[in-house]
Amino acid sequence: MENNNPLKIHLIAMGGAIMHNLAIALKRAGHLVTGSDDEIFDPARTALQQEGLLPDTEGWNAERISEDLDAIILGMHARSDNPELQKAEALGLKIYSFPEFVYEQSQDKKRVVIAGSHGKTSITAMIMHVLRFHQQDFDFLVGAKVKGFDLSVKLSDAPVIIIEGDEYLNSALDRVPKFVKYHHHIALISGIAWDHFNVFPKLDEYIGLFETLADLSPKEGALIYNCQDPEVNRIGQMPRAGVAQIPYQTHPYAVREGKSYLMTEEGDVPVAIIGAHNMENLAGAKGVCQQLGITDVQFYEAMRTFETANKRLTILKSSDEQIVYHDFAHSPSKVKATAKAVQEQFPQRAMHTILELHTFSSLNKDFLPQYADALAGIENPVVFVNKSVLEHKGLPPISEKDIKNAFAKEDICYLQDPKDLQDKIESWSPEGNLLIMTSGNLGGINLQSIADRWVK
Missing domain, CATH: 3.40.1190.10 (Mur-like, catalytic domain)
Structure with a gap:
């Protein structure tokens, strides 16, 4: 891209992880950037606000779309009936997905x-x-x-x-x-x-x-x-x-x-x-x-100097005898590989494990059996499913029996309420390593506060 030939670009569904970064990158490259979304959460909200790119209002507004736009970039969660998209199509504007x-x-x-x-x-x-x-x-x-x-x-x-x-x-x-x-x-x-x-x-x-x-x-x-x-x-x-x-x-x-x-x-x-x-x-x-x-x-x-990408076995806090890890692992293969990695690295240390099931796949009862043996060798792991997430996604309840059968593991502690999870964490004696695996937000529990308590 050339700064001496700025484009006028509008991003529909700009609040996503990639889309908001793309918006910022385009602005810094000298282009004229606007965008919209029905919901924008942090860190995207703060990042866009700091760059002067946060929309004045959330939601879709066809009036944002005009003939002088050089390009529309369409985020994945924008639906085909989006009013901004429909107007862009009617005007014959160039519409790209972000990969395109x-x-x-x-x-x-x-x-x-x-x-x-x-x-x-x-x-x-x-x-x-x-x-x-x-x-x-x-x-x-x-x-x-x-x-x-x-x-x-x-x-x-x-x-x-x-x-x-x-x-x-x-x-x-x-x-x-x-x-x-x-x-x-x-x-x-x-x-x-x-x-x-x-x-x-x-x-x-x-x-x-x-x-x-x-x-x-x-x-x-x-x-x-x-x-x-x-x-x-x-x-x-x-x-x-x-x-x-x-x-x-x-x-x-x-x-x-x-x-x-x-x-x-x-x-x-x-x-x-x-x-x-x-x-x-x-x-x-x-x-x-x-x-x-x-x-x-x-x-x-x-x-020699590489550190992991964010949420990929990221160390939240450590000492000579303890480490608290945060990992994005949620699919069966990722959970198994991540847990095994920490066990292998510190075979003599006690290890506590929390796994939050959060994605549509992981909360689907037909898919759950894919987790068989994913936590093999882990003593008394906690599996957390936020019941409010299930309700929000319109999915049926998941019982303790469902979880134990799926993981083929009887010593799982299954929790569905964030307060119960907080109480469980506080009941542990902080000893050895703690591995937290989640692609969600652990029911709003602050991960760094867990780490600070674990590692004095």
């Missing part, structure tokens, strides 16, 4: 798309960190806050863009996966775990999304894939003329006295990340960086 707009602004760049049911945020963050460490110029789109970057979107005249590409639907007007809209040169597939049951009710359909992505790899492009995942390995090995098909697997590592070390030809390299799943992610990031001209030595040098 990002592609429109990135056609002259090398486009790298990181995909998969899990790990894509961490892999994208690792690549961003390595390129920044070595002062490479690049743009990016990532689904979480990454240390060292104040926004999750950057669009400039950089020659490369690193994109976290998810498989959710593109927009209300175009129900195809977002990641196909970026037209990648390099794609990575980290793993496939059926965790979008509400959007993709058939497993075969869900797997097919990643087959489509792989098949879109261009000649002289690259497909980097996790060969330890059976479905990904099958997809990655399918013949594709002219495409470099590059497998990866868990990077060799060791854990000594609660510290992780990468085992390399040049010796052991200390890193802050933990768990086999993160060493798998690291190997994928390394494969992408090699395609971008980063040597192994440069990669390891940068990874």
Whole structure:
């Protein structure tokens, strides 16, 4: 984008995690930006307000749409009957989903798309960190806050863009996966775990999304894939003329006295990340960086200082004997991998675990059995389902028996009221590590206050 040719852009449903960051990035690039949404919550509300972009009123208003707009960017939760969208269509304005707009602004760049049911945020963050460490110029789109970057979107005249590409639907007007809209040169597939049951009710359909992505790899492009995942390995090995098909697997590592070390030809390299799943992610990031001209030595040098993306085993507070972790894990595969990582890192420590089920999939009784053994080896875990969230989403109640049967675990403490959860936490003697896994807000309980109580 060129600052001397500003565009007039309106974002419908601008309050989302990516959309509000995109709005800010566009404004900082010199464009004239407006937007709307029916609800805007923090951190988006405060961020937009600080940039002078917060709409005067919430809700939709067709009068915001005029013929002089150069582009409309449509957020995912805007419906097809949105009055602003309908007026934009009637006026014949250019309407983009945010993936389409990002592609429109990135056609002259090398486009790298990181995909998969899990790990894509961490892999994208690792690549961003390595390129920044070595002062490479690049743009990016990532689904979480990454240390060292104040926004999750950057669009400039950089020659490369690193994109976290998810498989959710593109927009209300175009129900195809977002990641196909970026037209990648390099794609990575980290793993496939059926965790979008509400959007993709058939497993075969869900797997097919990643087959489509792989098949879109261009000649002289690259497909980097996790060969330890059976479905990904099958997809990655399918013949594709002219495409470099590059497998990866868990990077060799060791854990000594609660510290992780990468085992390399040049010796052991200390890193802050933990768990086999993160060493798998690291190997994928390394494969992408090699395609971008980063040597192994440069990669390891940068990874010494990498800290996890926000809510990816983020340490809320720690001491020599205790750590409180917060992780976004909610799908069965993520829960299992995250819990296992903390257990492996500190096998001698007591470990308390809280898992909040919050997404439509995780609260669906037909999907719940996917959690079988996800908390295996965890003593007396707490599973929290906020009953008011169930009611708000129009879902039937979930009983203690439902949870224990689904997880195949009898020692689960099942709670449905935030006050009961608060009381449970306060009843614990703060000993060892505490792992909180949630994609929700834990019934409004302040996570940092939990950490401050746990670690004196």
